[in-house]
Amino acid sequence: MSKLSSSLFHFRNQLSQRNLSAKDVRDALPLQGFMSRAFISTARETFSADGKFADRIIAPYSIYKGKAAFSATPVLPTFSKLGSGSLKVDRRGSIMLKFWPAIGERKYDWEKRQLFALSATEVGSLISLGSKDSCEFFHDPSMLSSNAGQVRKTLSVKPNDNGYFISLSVVNNILKTNDRFSVPVTTAEFAVMRTAFSFALPHLMGWDRYTHQLPQSMYENPSSAKVVSPLLDSEWDK
Amino acid sequence: MSKLSSSLFHFRNQLSQRNLSAKDVRDALPLQGFMSRAFISTARETFSADGKFADRIIAPYSIYKGKAAFSATPVLPTFSKLGSGSLKVDRRGSIMLKFWPAIGERKYDWEKRQLFALSATEVGSLISLGSKDSCEFFHDPSMLSSNAGQVRKTLSVKPNDNGYFISLSVVNNILKTNDRFSVPVTTAEFAVMRTAFSFALPHLMGWDRYTHQLPQSMYENPSSAKVVSPLLDSEWDK
Amino acid sequence: MSKLSSSLFHFRNQLSQRNLSAKDVRDALPLQGFMSRAFISTARETFSADGKFADRIIAPYSIYKGKAAFSATPVLPTFSKLGSGSLKVDRRGSIMLKFWPAIGERKYDWEKRQLFALSATEVGSLISLGSKDSCEFFHDPSMLSSNAGQVRKTLSVKPNDNGYFISLSVVNNILKTNDRFSVPVTTAEFAVMRTAFSFALPHLMGWDRYTHQLPQSMYENPSSAKVVSPLLDSEWDK
Amino acid sequence: MSKLSSSLFHFRNQLSQRNLSAKDVRDALPLQGFMSRAFISTARETFSADGKFADRIIAPYSIYKGKAAFSATPVLPTFSKLGSGSLKVDRRGSIMLKFWPAIGERKYDWEKRQLFALSATEVGSLISLGSKDSCEFFHDPSMLSSNAGQVRKTLSVKPNDNGYFISLSVVNNILKTNDRFSVPVTTAEFAVMRTAFSFALPHLMGWDRYTHQLPQSMYENPSSAKVVSPLLDSEWDK
Numbered sequence: 001m002s003k004l005s006s007s008l009f010h011f012r013n014q015l016s017q018r019n020l021s022a023k024d025v026r027d028a029l030p031l032q033g034f035m036s037r038a039f040i041s042t043a044r045e046t047f048s049a050d051g052k053f054a055d056r057i058i059a060p061y062s063i064y065k066g067k068a069a070f071s072a073t074p075v076l077p078t079f080s081k082l083g084s085g086s087l088k089v090d091r092r093g094s095i096m097l098k099f100w101p102a103i104g105e106r107k108y109d110w111e112k113r114q115l116f117a118l119s120a121t122e123v124g125s126l127i128s129l130g131s132k133d134s135c136e137f138f139h140d141p142s143m144l145s146s147n148a149g150q151v152r153k154t155l156s157v158k159p160n161d162n163g164y165f166i167s168l169s170v171v172n173n174i175l176k177t178n179d180r181f182s183v184p185v186t187t188a189e190f191a192v193m194r195t196a197f198s199f200a201l202p203h204l205m206g207w208d209r210y211t212h213q214l215p216q217s218m219y220e221n222p223s224s225a226k227v228v229s230p231l232l233d234s235e236w237d238k
Numbered sequence: 239m240s241k242l243s244s245s246l247f248h249f250r251n252q253l254s255q256r257n258l259s260a261k262d263v264r265d266a267l268p269l270q271g272f273m274s275r276a277f278i279s280t281a282r283e284t285f286s287a288d289g290k291f292a293d294r295i296i297a298p299y300s301i302y303k304g305k306a307a308f309s310a311t312p313v314l315p316t317f318s319k320l321g322s323g324s325l326k327v328d329r330r331g332s333i334m335l336k337f338w339p340a341i342g343e344r345k346y347d348w349e350k351r352q353l354f355a356l357s358a359t360e361v362g363s364l365i366s367l368g369s370k371d372s373c374e375f376f377h378d379p380s381m382l383s384s385n386a387g388q389v390r391k392t393l394s395v396k397p398n399d400n401g402y403f404i405s406l407s408v409v410n411n412i413l414k415t416n417d418r419f420s421v422p423v424t425t426a427e428f429a430v431m432r433t434a435f436s437f438a439l440p441h442l443m444g445w446d447r448y449t450h451q452l453p454q455s456m457y458e459n460p461s462s463a464k465v466v467s468p469l470l471d472s473e474w475d476k
Numbered sequence: 477m478s479k480l481s482s483s484l485f486h487f488r489n490q491l492s493q494r495n496l497s498a499k500d501v502r503d504a505l506p507l508q509g510f511m512s513r514a515f516i517s518t519a520r521e522t523f524s525a526d527g528k529f530a531d532r533i534i535a536p537y538s539i540y541k542g543k544a545a546f547s548a549t550p551v552l553p554t555f556s557k558l559g560s561g562s563l564k565v566d567r568r569g570s571i572m573l574k575f576w577p578a579i580g581e582r583k584y585d586w587e588k589r590q591l592f593a594l595s596a597t598e599v600g601s602l603i604s605l606g607s608k609d610s611c612e613f614f615h616d617p618s619m620l621s622s623n624a625g626q627v628r629k630t631l632s633v634k635p636n637d638n639g640y641f642i643s644l645s646v647v648n649n650i651l652k653t654n655d656r657f658s659v660p661v662t663t664a665e666f667a668v669m670r671t672a673f674s675f676a677l678p679h680l681m682g683w684d685r686y687t688h689q690l691p692q693s694m695y696e697n698p699s700s701a702k703v704v705s706p707l708l709d710s711e712w713d714k
Numbered sequence: 715m716s717k718l719s720s721s722l723f724h725f726r727n728q729l730s731q732r733n734l735s736a737k738d739v740r741d742a743l744p745l746q747g748f749m750s751r752a753f754i755s756t757a758r759e760t761f762s763a764d765g766k767f768a769d770r771i772i773a774p775y776s777i778y779k780g781k782a783a784f785s786a787t788p789v790l791p792t793f794s795k796l797g798s799g800s801l802k803v804d805r806r807g808s809i810m811l812k813f814w815p816a817i818g819e820r821k822y823d824w825e826k827r828q829l830f831a832l833s834a835t836e837v838g839s840l841i842s843l844g845s846k847d848s849c850e851f852f853h854d855p856s857m858l859s860s861n862a863g864q865v866r867k868t869l870s871v872k873p874n875d876n877g878y879f880i881s882l883s884v885v886n887n888i889l890k891t892n893d894r895f896s897v898p899v900t901t902a903e904f905a906v907m908r909t910a911f912s913f914a915l916p917h918l919m920g921w922d923r924y925t926h927q928l929p930q931s932m933y934e935n936p937s938s939a940k941v942v943s944p945l946l947d948s949e950w951d952k
Binding site for chain 4 (some may be wrong): 490553561562563564569596597598599600601603604611668676677678681682684687698
């Protein structure tokens with residue numbers, strides 16, 4: 001890392017992290033009205049503004065390059081508590097990618113960011129990508145609504161000499177906009193993503209909850225060798 | 239398999255765990271209502287509401303394809319507390335696979351599901367599968383009982399152009415049924431399974447319990463540099 | 477899995493697990509007198525008998541084959557609490573391997589077991605083993621004592637057609653014994669070991685403790701943006 | 715680097731964290747006594763006894779070879795609590811490498827140690843290194859200060875017959891010193907590093923915090939199937 005690139009990185013971090021946290025909070029308060037569930041299941045979220053974000057973590061993995069920057073952040077699944085007391089995954093988690101353009105040397109425009117939420121299976125595609133492989137994902141946020149086809153998001157990952165180009169294209173026929181971001185990601189940066197995404201994946205799926213789930217009855221009958229299974233099903237039930 | 243067929247697996251459990259698994263089965267059987275799921279969804283399950291399953295997690299990884307669907311769910315091991323206070327794995331955990339057939343476009347018949355519980359070693363086989371490899375597992379739920387050989391379950395994983403075919407065949411000579419499910423699993427979906435199964439495997443084995451196990455005496459002797467080992471055996475014992 | 481092998485597995489589990497827990501407790505009470513620290517750092521442990529094993533976990537990964545069986549169990553490191561309050565690793569953790577011979581069909585002699593404690597680096601060697609690679613480790617429990625060279629333990633891992641042979645040889649010139657155990661381990665079983673050992677490795681090293689270590693002052697100054705670093709050193713200190 | 719040289723890194727920290735890191739440095743400097751370690755051992759460190767470091771963990775992975783030794787230790791990120799209650803990563807974590815020279819047979823001079831803090835991306839580079847690959851990282855602790863270019867640190871990892879040479883060169887034009895350490899690391903030792911670094915990486919990035927983050931409102935509305943998302947952003951926001 002040369003002096004210049006390293007100082008740039010620091011400068012950028014100051015810019016973006018300051019913008020980021022302020023902006024996020026400001027943006028978050030009004031609920032987004034325009035949401036529809038779609039064929040390709042990516043994240044939709046509802047929330048309110050009564051202080052429940054107290055424990056929100058802000059720890060994106062961010063990559064700043066000449067023409068654009070992008071960051072990746074895990075989004076946990078939400079659970080519903082059923083009448084029985086069980087917790088059911090309500091909406092799967094995702095890895096949220098955000099892209100925003102450079103508007104000058106070491107300057108980025110966070111206002112022009114675009115989002116793309118990778119599903120568990122799309123994450124699976126990325127982390128199993130060979131060094132010569134490419135992949136492409138298509139999202140239509142308005143799918144199944146009357147606006148179907150009006151907004152098309154395409155994420156592509158293509159190999160280059162030292163890693164991949166990760167590009168996001170967003171064609172919005174309603175706003176008549178056409179955004180395209182392309183960020184070269186080095187092999188080392190992609191290794192960070194692969195490792196962090198692999199770490200996050202079971203959590204996106206809610207599988208970490210199984211492993212925190214202790215068979216409580218075990219502790220209730222300390223002198224007994226009987227235990228109650230924490231799960232219902234057996235292969236032999238049918 | 240009908241309610242009446244007493245599987246060896248349960249028989250074994252009765253031996254070592256007394257009535258526990260029998261109780262589980264009794265509870266579980268009347269609870270299956272008819273459910274079919276739309277194309278994009280995750281499995282919902284019903285169960286009793288007496289608080290027993292209060293901490294149950296429902297977060298299957300589900301794959302819906304043209305002719306059938308299947309889901310994978312980790313099942314934790316059960317532990318017995320011995321007189322000494324030690325916790326011993328009573329029954330190993332597994333990855334429970336469930337298959338159910340399509341009965342129309344985006345309609346599936348959950349009533350006709352069949353189960354297959356992957357042992358730790360079978361999970362090891364799956365997660366180490368090369369892209370051209372195949373594997374096959376055979377289970378006989380009635381093994382060692384008078385019904386031995388009457389029900390045969392075969393799970394096979396075979397490579398195709400973009401991933402694998404995962405198929406379950408269940409031949410039940412008692413009920414005179416012969417079910418077969420085959421689900422094409424893409425490379426990306428298999429990568430999710432591989433990552434999630436690898437994450438789950440140490441938990442299925444009970445090894446996560448070791449890592450939550452703090453040497454308590456350490457905190458009891460804060461001023462001492464001597465600590466007590468949490469485990470008994472040493473290589474030098476013999 | 478054929479009926480016979482599966483029933484054998486169950487039978488063996490009953491035998492070995494019953495023996496195991498009873499035996500371990502009995503063996504454990506008297507301290508082993510003959511211990512020395514050695515060139516190849518493997519585990520030595522001290523302990524007492526006052527109930528501190530209450531939370532002991534018994535969850536070995538066991539493989540039973542025709543001529544011998546072996547099991548693998550993680551052994552956590554021990555920590556000392558220094559005057560400053562810091563916790564220092566006192567003795568590194570290990571993966572404890574135990575081998576014991578078959579003495580008839582489906583019968584094993586737990587009394588004749590031999591132990592071999594894999595250090596972190598030896599675990600690193602195992603989990604990075606290619607399918608055609610082999611490795612060999614030598615331990616001398618009496619190294620640096622007057623009995624140096626009297627007991628030699630050799631663990632070897634050698635590829636075969638479907639996995640590896642894992643063999644332990646123990647030559648004890650004091651007792652005039654020469655034990656050798658060899659267990660064929662399938663690719664699937666080795667994948668379980670590789671995954672479980674990789675999971676355990678950071679815990680053997682004590683690195684999981686870093687990740688449970690919250691910077692407490694963060695919560696003590698909730699309105700402040702200042703935080704105290706949980707660690708002293710900086711690259712720029714020197 | 716002397717006590718007097720004010721590194722850019724600390725300068726930066728002072729900007730955002732005020733006096734914190736300065737305090738750390740002040741505390742730390744007088745504490746280094748002379749220590750040398752025997753061939754088989756783990757690093758011991760000294761520090762003040764005022765309770766500040768009460769929860770500090772000391773568990774380096776250390777490799778001692780003929781001419782030098784080095785150790786690796788994870789350093790967690792620090793977080794700031796924002797007015798909104800969110801926790802923002804303040805400074806990324808790192809893997810701290812320390813090198814110190816041999817000064818005789820099995821004697822090492824801890825006083826002459828040099829430090830190199832691997833960033834997340836540098837860790838990504840190391841853990842994705844093929845067996846024939848090499849990599850090199852350059853750090854300038856005084857970058858952007860008037861001393862820019864006066865101290866240059868270079869870490870290089872180069873393949874050899876059985877693993878890698880890991881070398882640190884520190885050229886200090888202020889002190890007129892030129893230190894170089896080179897440690898041969900076996901394939902097995904590198905596998906430990908790869909596994910431990912991969913384990914630590916999500917923690918260095920702060921991503922483990924996401925996974926400990928339970929949607930608290932879930933438990934506050936036990937009878938409701940609606941839950942509040944722990945995170946704000948949605949792909950459909952724009």
